Every structure is written in structure tokens, then in C-alpha cells.
Amino acid sequence: MKVLNIPKIDFVGKRTYAIFASVILIVASLFSLSTNGLKFGIDFTGGTLLEIGYSQEVDLAVVRATLSKANFKSANVQYFGSTKEILIRLEPQAISSAKLSSKIIRLLGDSVDIRRVEFVGPKVGEELTNDGGLAMLYALIGILIYVAFRFEYRFALGSISALIHDVIITLGIFSILQVEFDLTVLAAILAVIGYSLNDTIVVFDRIRENFLSTRHTDAAKIINGALNQTLSRTIMTSVTTLLVLLALFFLGGEIIHSFALALLIGVVVGTYSSIYVASSMILALGISKEDLLPSEKEEQAVDNRP
Amino acid sequence: MNHYSGLKNVLIAFFLLLSALYALPNIFGSDLAVQVSSAGDKKVTASDLTKITSILKSKGVNYKSAAISNRRILVRFTDNASQLSAKDYLKTALGRHFVVALNLAPSVPLWLADLGGKAMSLGLDLRGGVHFLLEVDMHSVLAMSIDRYYNELRALLRTERLYKSIKKEGDSIAIRLKMLDSKAKVLKIINSELSDLVVLETQNKDPLVIQVGISDNAQKQAKNNALKQNITTLRNRVNELGVAEPIIQQQGLERIVVQLPGVQDTARAKEILGAVATLEFRLVDEKNDPQTAIQSGRIPIGSKLYYFKDGRPLLLKTRVITTGENITGAASGIDQENSAPMVNITLDNIGGRAMLDTTKKYFRHRMAVVFIENKVESIIKNGKVTKKRTTTKDIINAATIQGTFSTRFQITGIDSAREARNLALLLRAGSLSAPIEIIEERTIGPSLGADNIEKGILSVVIGFVLVLLFMAMRYRVFGMVANVALTLNLVMIVAVLSLLQATLTLPGIAGIVLTVGMAVDANVLIFERIKEELSTDNNIQKAISSGYDKAVLTIADANITTLIAALVLFSFGTGPIKGFAITLSIGIVTSMFTAIIVSRAIVNKIYGSKKIQELSI
Numbered sequence: 001m002k003v004l005n006i007p008k009i010d011f012v013g014k015r016t017y018a019i020f021a022s023v024i025l026i027v028a029s030l031f032s033l034s035t036n037g038l039k040f041g042i043d044f045t046g047g048t049l050l051e052i053g054y055s056q057e058v059d060l061a062v063v064r065a066t067l068s069k070a071n072f073k074s075a076n077v078q079y080f081g082s083t084k085e086i087l088i089r090l091e092p093q094a095i096s097s098a099k100l101s102s103k104i105i106r107l108l109g110d111s112v113d114i115r116r117v118e119f120v121g122p123k124v125g126e127e128l129t130n131d132g133g134l135a136m137l138y139a140l141i142g143i144l145i146y147v148a149f150r151f152e153y154r155f156a157l158g159s160i161s162a163l164i165h166d167v168i169i170t171l172g173i174f175s176i177l178q179v180e181f182d183l184t185v186l187a188a189i190l191a192v193i194g195y196s197l198n199d200t201i202v203v204f205d206r207i208r209e210n211f212l213s214t215r216h217t218d219a220a221k222i223i224n225g226a227l228n229q230t231l232s233r234t235i236m237t238s239v240t241t242l243l244v245l246l247a248l249f250f251l252g253g254e255i256i257h258s259f260a261l262a263l264l265i266g267v268v269v270g271t272y273s274s275i276y277v278a279s280s281m282i283l284a285l286g287i288s289k290e291d292l293l294p295s296e297k298e299e300q301a302v303d304n305r306p
Numbered sequence: 307m308n309h310y311s312g313l314k315n316v317l318i319a320f321f322l323l324l325s326a327l328y329a330l331p332n333i334f335g336s337d338l339a340v341q342v343s344s345a346g347d348k349k350v351t352a353s354d355l356t357k358i359t360s361i362l363k364s365k366g367v368n369y370k371s372a373a374i375s376n377r378r379i380l381v382r383f384t385d386n387a388s389q390l391s392a393k394d395y396l397k398t399a400l401g402r403h404f405v406v407a408l409n410l411a412p413s414v415p416l417w418l419a420d421l422g423g424k425a426m427s428l429g430l431d432l433r434g435g436v437h438f439l440l441e442v443d444m445h446s447v448l449a450m451s452i453d454r455y456y457n458e459l460r461a462l463l464r465t466e467r468l469y470k471s472i473k474k475e476g477d478s479i480a481i482r483l484k485m486l487d488s489k490a491k492v493l494k495i496i497n498s499e500l501s502d503l504v505v506l507e508t509q510n511k512d513p514l515v516i517q518v519g520i521s522d523n524a525q526k527q528a529k530n531n532a533l534k535q536n537i538t539t540l541r542n543r544v545n546e547l548g549v550a551e552p553i554i555q556q557q558g559l560e561r562i563v564v565q566l567p568g569v570q571d572t573a574r575a576k577e578i579l580g581a582v583a584t585l586e587f588r589l590v591d592e593k594n595d596p597q598t599a600i601q602s603g604r605i606p607i608g609s610k611l612y613y614f615k616d617g618r619p620l621l622l623k624t625r626v627i628t629t630g631e632n633i634t635g636a637a638s639g640i641d642q643e644n645s646a647p648m649v650n651i652t653l654d655n656i657g658g659r660a661m662l663d664t665t666k667k668y669f670r671h672r673m674a675v676v677f678i679e680n681k682v683e684s685i686i687k688n689g690k691v692t693k694k695r696t697t698t699k700d701i702i703n704a705a706t707i708q709g710t711f712s713t714r715f716q717i718t719g720i721d722s723a724r725e726a727r728n729l730a731l732l733l734r735a736g737s738l739s740a741p742i743e744i745i746e747e748r749t750i751g752p753s754l755g756a757d758n759i760e761k762g763i764l765s766v767v768i769g770f771v772l773v774l775l776f777m778a779m780r781y782r783v784f785g786m787v788a789n790v791a792l793t794l795n796l797v798m799i800v801a802v803l804s805l806l807q808a809t810l811t812l813p814g815i816a817g818i819v820l821t822v823g824m825a826v827d828a829n830v831l832i833f834e835r836i837k838e839e840l841s842t843d844n845n846i847q848k849a850i851s852s853g854y855d856k857a858v859l860t861i862a863d864a865n866i867t868t869l870i871a872a873l874v875l876f877s878f879g880t881g882p883i884k885g886f887a888i889t890l891s892i893g894i895v896t897s898m899f900t901a902i903i904v905s906r907a908i909v910n911k912i913y914g915s916k917k918i919q920e921l922s923i
């Protein structure tokens with residue numbers, strides 16, 4: 001028989017430290033979110049964005065001067081990826097129209113390569129913001145229902161608190177670093193929800209199995225055992241996912257950069273939360289073996305029949 | 307012993323072969339092509355094909371092949387220069403009944419195409435192109451409806467002299483009666499003749515006033531008609547622009563999505579799509595001087611003040627001879643005499659008759675062409691978004707009538723050849739029934755599209771290779787099995803995407819990358835479980851089978867929750883997010899097949915029927 005080295009790390013015993021760490025992270029995130037806010041991209045704020053390519057290095061001051069001479073004073077010009085490419089951003093103007101970008105293109109001359117133009121009207125930006133919030137909410141509700149149905153309400157609450165934990169911290173880091181938050185980042189956050197949940201469910205599944213297969217009643221011990229048994233898998237999956245995300249982050253190009261960043265943060269936080277947050281939560285909610293034996297009641301009901 | 311039945315193995319092999327077959331079209335790349343399709347609903351025919359090939363031959367343009375497929379003719383080329391020159395030759399030779407456009411045609415072998423094999427369709431962010439979201443100004447639609455009902459109602463009630471006054475008040479009409487007795491009669495007329503109108507409850511307690519508005523149903527109808535008509539006009543305009551595979555779709559109740567893959571001159575596309583322009587032909591008021599009219603502030607009755615684009619004023623008669631609606635044809639050209647840009651106009655019979663009468667009667671008088679454009683723009687004022695509507699009316703030309711003419715004539719006085727081309731195009735395609743505003747634009751230039759594909763593929767490949775190496779190192783033989791499953795998973799995702807013709811976008815590629823990372827999760831779960839089973843039980847075969855069995859439920863639970871998140875993304879997301887949700891969902895489903903069933907089949911083949919002492923896991 002091959003002896004498998006299942007680690008015996010006392011996760012549950014250390015949970016006070018973990019809770020402490022999580023609380024600090026969440027408070028810091030919420031603080032930054034309420035003071036700095038998120039740096040929303042034009043998807044949500046509305047406005048105009050142009051990505052322009054030049055055949056040689058370009059001086060930002062020259063571009064800025066050209067634009068401000070033509071009364072585009074609020075234009076934000078910066079390099080994008082290299083010094084041959086620039087990104088021009090215009091806040092939503094008093095009169096908002098898709099024609100602004102054509103005007104700028106005419107100003108910059110014919111020799112430039114128009115790589116990307118985005119214009120989002122003010123109304124559309126508002127709608128995308130609302131839809132994004134709704135999407136997040138519906139995803140959480142859908143998951144809550146599924147987990148409550150497949151496991152037990154304590155598990156549902158445990159997984160949702162882990163998800164909210166992950167989302168707040170990921171958003172918080174975006175707020176602290178002031179990385180642009182656009183539609184693709186929102187998609188990434190929803191993917192983080194999916195990933196973190198995937199992780200949590202695997203742990204929960206094992207917790208349930210162990211509750212049902214042992215005579216022990218010490219919930220903390222059982223949960224700790226399950227965490228250790230799944231630890232190797234948790235780490236393996238995180239590593240493979242992080243590998244591809246790193247590939248995406250470094251090679252996927254500028255457009256996908258913040259998307260990959262959100263996922264990188266989310267996977268790390270999500271892995272941590274499925275070990276510490278979700279299981280601490282169900283322990284705090286007082287899970288016990290009886291809670292996981294719904295069939296017993298039904299059997300009793302059958303027995304009690306005359 | 308672990309083994310699948312022969313049938314099960316055959317089924318698995320069948321699915322995998324099928325996937326490989328339908329993923330195959332993606333490796334052939336694509337040809338530069340010119341696409342010719344009919345501008346109307348007509349199909350292109352074999353005789354069109356011969357015509358095209360003979361045009362190309364006579365001009366000495368080399369082409370690779372030419373064939374009819376999918377109601378269009380595709381002519382393939384080996385180089386860019388012949389593609390471009392062929393497009394120009396064909397466009398001039400075929401005229402306006404055909405749409406001639408540049409395209410990239412996937413070069414899928416015929417036998418594969420016959421089996422329904424198609425390459426993945428690439429989103430605008432990968433192939434370059436324009437995405438517009440247009441909003442129809444429904445306020446104008448209702449205002450126009452109210453105008454129409456007002457005229458009808460007034461005509462109906464006037465015959466019996468039933469009202470004292472009738473006027474428009476916002477989006478309703480107020481009728482003031484002469485006496486209370488006629489109220490019943492008026493209501494009856496409205497009910498029977500204009501059933502789209504409803505009597506409104508008003509604060510105005512004056513019993514002599516009837517306030518009517520348009521019924522909800524009729525409003526909905528009017529909006530819907532405006533939307534449909536605008537879509538038709540936009541389609542005509544896009545056809546005129548010559549775009550391969552455009553998408554013009556209704557979205558919601560008042561919006562239209564227009565996607566033009568491969569369009570490079572986006573400024574022109576914007577001008578053309580959003581323009582609500584028409585022409586009016588009016589006689590010049592030659593008796594009165596515009597300057598005195600301006601100074602005195604009194605415009606003579608029967609005349610109206612207009613301006614040229616350069617600001618010169620001119621008095622025109624209020625009566626309109628004919629408008630752009632009667633124009634059936636328009637082509638831009640160059641005036642032979644002074645080489646100025648011009649537009650050749652063809653009118654329908656009604657317009658022609660009006661023009662003939664006028665030119666006969668007012669020979670040697672002056673006639674003006676007025677260019678009318680309606681615009682809607684969003685304005686942010688005190689944080690609130692409102693719409694600003696503007697109408698500009700410019701005289702583009704006022705010339706002396708030199709002879710009588712009816713359906714065919716020219717307009718000159720246009721600033722540039724480009725403007726002449728645009729004007730001709732707009733007149734041909736018909737006018738929009740209501741002003742539209744571009745409320746969202748996403749343009750990806752061709753160079754960025756190519757970059758995105760390159761970077762997307764590179765990150766998939768590198769991420770994939772890293773995962774393969776890592777799995778092989780960690781799980782040895784079983785790791786290799788997982789790697790085979792992962793590779794097959796990638797093939798299946800591509801096959802499903804190709805079959806569904808779902809649009810692959812850059813976030814879609816990111817979804818594939820993420821799936822690659824997450825797909826091994828199922829195998830990791832299984833392998834860890836087998837390891838565990840091995841540590842408690844010596845029976846290797848039993849360990850394999852209970853490892854798989856115990857892990858499957860966990861995998862299903864975990865994947866279904868991820869799928870829920872992906873489906874929410876799909877239903878709420880727009881363009882790029884949808885692409886991500888699609889590949890993620892497909893990846894989750896196919897990964898369950900490959901990671902559980904396919905890997906099991908391979909493991910069974912390797913270990914299932916032997917007595918073995920140790921697993922390489």
C-alpha cells in the first residue's frame with residue numbers, strides 16, 4: 001500500500017487570524033472604494049476613446065497641443081503599450097456624438113493608423129452600469145439557490161459570503177491600483193465568481209461526504225480534514241489556472257490586460273476564501289451531521305404512518 | 307477490471323472524430339476575395355457568374371477561382387492588388403443592382419464544405435470593422451404622426467364646420483367646439499374614421515374642448531413601422547457602401563445594431579448611416595430682395611428665407627415643386643463644361659410631371675435645390691441626458707431654368723466629389739423615416755484586429771503548453787492522459803464554435819484560455835481521488851473506478867455553478883462579454899466529456915485489463 005501524505009495543517013484552528021486578515025482586506029477595500037472609487041472606463045461613463053498607431057515614436061506634447069488648439073482641452077492623451085501608440089480619451093462632452101472621433105482623426109492627419117475607436121453615449125453607459133450590477137446580483141442569486149438546493153442553506157450562505165468577500169477584495173484592489181474598470185473586467189469578475197465557487201463547492205462536497213461517513217461529531221475536525229484532503233487539488237487547479245492567466249496577462253495584449261489582472265487577483269483571493277472564509281462561515285453557522293441527513297426525517301415520516 | 311463496452315468506445319471515438327472533422331475547416335486559412343451579391347432579393351445566377359469572369363478576363367485581372375455559394379458569387383485572388391482592382395472594375399461594370407464588396411473567404415475544401423464544415427466566424431475585434439448602435443428618435447416619430455392625424459382630423463371636421471378652433475398641443479390635439487351639441491357628432495367621427503385616436507381626460511374642464519391623443523396601440527405601431535422602415539433604408543445604404551456580410555438588426559424597441567466587418571473608412575460609414583437628408587426643389591422669389599426682407603424683418607407672404615452654405619440669403623417660394631421622395635435614381639459625376647462635381651437625378655412619374663409643368667411655366671426663372679438634414683444629438687445638462695434636434699436647410703444651388711425637363715436632370719453647386727457621391731448615395735437609398743443617432747460606436751482597425759488574433763492565439767498556445775508540462779510532471783502517465791483529454795477538449799470547443807457559427811471574439815479567446823486552465827480541474831479531482839483510494843485500499847482497479855465515481859458528482863456540482871455564472875453573463879452581456887460567456891459555457895460542457903469520459907476510456911485501455919502492481923500517477 002502506498003502511503004499518501006495528506007497534510008495535517010490546522011486550517012480551522014487558525015481561522016481567527018484568517019478572519020482578521022479578511023476583515024482588514026475588506027475594510028481597506030471598502031475604504032478605497034468609497035474614497036477613490038473605481039476608475040470606470042468609457043463603457044460605464046460614456047465618452048470617446050481612440051487608439052492611434054504611428055509609424056515612429058510620437059511626442060505626446062505635440063498631440064496634446066494639436067488637440068487643445070482645436071478646443072479638445074479635456075482630452076487625455078497617453079502612451080498605450082509602446083511609444084508608437086497613443087490612447088486619446090474624451091470625457092462625455094456637452095454635446096455627445098459619434099462625430100467627435102471623426103474630427104480628431106481629421107486633426108491627426110492621414111498618416112496615422114486608426115486602431116480603435118470607441119464611443120459610448122451617456123445613456124448607453126448608464127444602461128451598461130445598471131445591467132452589470134444586475135448581472136452580478138442575478139449570478140449570486142442563481143448560485144445561492146442552486147447551492148441551497150444541492151447542499152443546505154448554511155452552505156449556500158457560506159459560499160455566498162466567500163463570493164462577496166472575493167468580489168469586494170478584487171474590486172478593492174482595482175480601486176487601490178486605479179486600474180481601469182471596463183466591461184471585460186466586469187466579465188472577469190463574474191468569471192471569478194464562477195471559479196471561486198467551483199473551488200468552494202469541491203471543499204463543501206468533501207465536508208458533506210466526511211460528515212456522512214464518520215462517527216465523529218466534531219465539526220471543526222471534520223471540516224479541517226476535508227480541507228486537507230482537498231488541499232492538493234486546490235493548489236493544483238489554482239496553479240494551472242494561474243499559469244494560463246499569466247500567459248494571458250503577459251501575451252494577450254493591452255486590451256485584455258485588466259481582464260487578466262482581475263482574474264489573477266480573483267483566483268488567488270478565491271482560492272484563499274474557499275479554504276478560510278467559506279468553511280469558517282459554515283462552522284460559525286453551526287453545521288452538524290444531522291443537518292446533512294435530510295432523508296432521516298422522511299424515513300421517520302414513513303415510519304410514523306399508521 | 308475496468309473497461310468500457312465496445313459500443314461505448316465506438317461512440318466516444320465517433321464523437322471525437324466528428325469534432326476533429328468540424329474543427330478542421332479552421333486550419334485552411336482564408337483567401338482574399340471579392341464578393342458579388344444582388345442588391346435586392348434576387349439570387350445571383352450562372353449568367354452573372356460568366357459575366358463577371360468575362361469582365362475580369364477582359365481587364366486582364368488574374369483570379370484563383372470564381373463560384374456561386376450561399377446566394378453570392380465569390381471570386382478568389384492570390385494577391386491584394388488584383389483583389390482591389392477587380393473590385394473597382396466589377397463595381398463600375400455591374401452597376402447598382404449588385405453589391406460588390408471585399409471579403410476574406412475561408413478556403414475550406416469542397417468536400418468539407420459539402421459536409422457543412424465552416425470556419426469559426428470571427429468577431430469585429432479580430433477581423434476589424436465597425437459596430438454601431440443606433441437609436442431612432444421616437445419623439446420625432448410621434449410628432450410626425452400627430453401632424454398627420456391633425457391634418458386628417460381637421461379635414462374631416464371642416465367639411466361639417468364642427469369646430470371653432472383646432473390645434474396641436476404637444477403630443478395631443480385640442481378641438482374647441484362651437485357648441486356643446488356637436489360634441490357627440492365629433493366623437494362619433496373620431497371613433498369611426500380615426501380609431502387610432504383616443505379622447506384624453508384633461509384638467510381642462512371646459513366642456514367645449516375635446517383633447518385627443520394617439521392610442522397606445524397606434525403609437526406602438528407607428529414606432530415599429532418607423533424602426534422597420536429605417537432598417538430597410540439602412541440596409542440599402544449599407545448595400546450601397548459595399549460591405550461583405552453586414553449585420554443590421556433590431557435591438558429592443560427603438561434601437562438598431564449595425565455591424566460592418568472590414569469597413570475601413572469609418573468616417574464615411576458614419577456620415578452615410580446617420581444622415582437623414584433629403585432634397586426639395588423650390589422656385590426662387592425673384593420679385594423681392596432677401597436683404598430688405600432681413601432688414602425689415604418682414605418676409606413676403608408665400609416666400610420663405612433660406613441661406614446658401616456660405617451664408618448668402620435667398621427668398622424661395624413656399625410651394626415645393628418636388629422632394630427627394632420622388633427621386634428614383636441618382637448618380638454622381640463630373641460636369642463636362644466646368645469639371646465641377648454634380649449629381650444626375652432621375653425622378654418618378656409624379657415628380658417628373660411636376661417638374662415638367664414648372665419648367666414650362668417658369669422658363670427662364672430661377673429654381674433652387676434645398677438640402678435638408680435632420681440631426682439628433684444627446685446633450686448632458688445638469689447631469690441629465692436630453693436630446694437636441696436640429697434641422698438644417700441649405701441651398702446647394704439656384705440656377706436659371708434653361709429648358710423644359712421632366713424626369714432627368716442634373717444638380718450642380720456641390721462642394722466636392724466626395725459630397726456628390728454621398729448625396730447620390732443617400733438619394734438612391736431613400737431617406738430614413740425618422741432621425742437616428744449613433745449612441746455607441748466600436749471600431750477596430752484592421753491592424754489591431756490582426757494583432758488581437760496573433761496575441762490571442764499566442765496566449766492560448768503558451769498557456770496550453772505550460773499546463774501540459776505541469777500536468778505531465780505532476781501526474782506522469784495519468785498526466786499524459788489528462789493532456790490528451792485537454793487537447794481533445796480544445797478541438798471540441800473549436801468544432802462546436804464552428805458548427806454553431808458563434809462569433810469568436812478576443813474575450814472569447816480569453817474564455818478558451820481560462821477553460822484550458824480550469825478543464826484540468828476535473829482530471830486533478832479524479833487523480834487526487836484515485837491517489838487517496840490507493841492509500842486506503844490495495845486494489846488498483848477498484849481505486850481507479852471508485853476514484854472516478856466519487857469525483858464525478860463533485861465535478862458536476864462545481865461545473866454547474868460555474869455554468870450558472872456563465873449563463874448569467876450570456877443573458878446580460880453585450881458583444882464582447884457574450885463571446886466570453888459562450889466559449890466559457892461550451893468549454894465547461896466539453897471539458898466534462900473529455901475529462902471524465904474520454905480520459906476514463908484511455909485509462910481503461912492502458913490499465914483496465916491488466917494485472918498491475920503500480921500506477922504511474
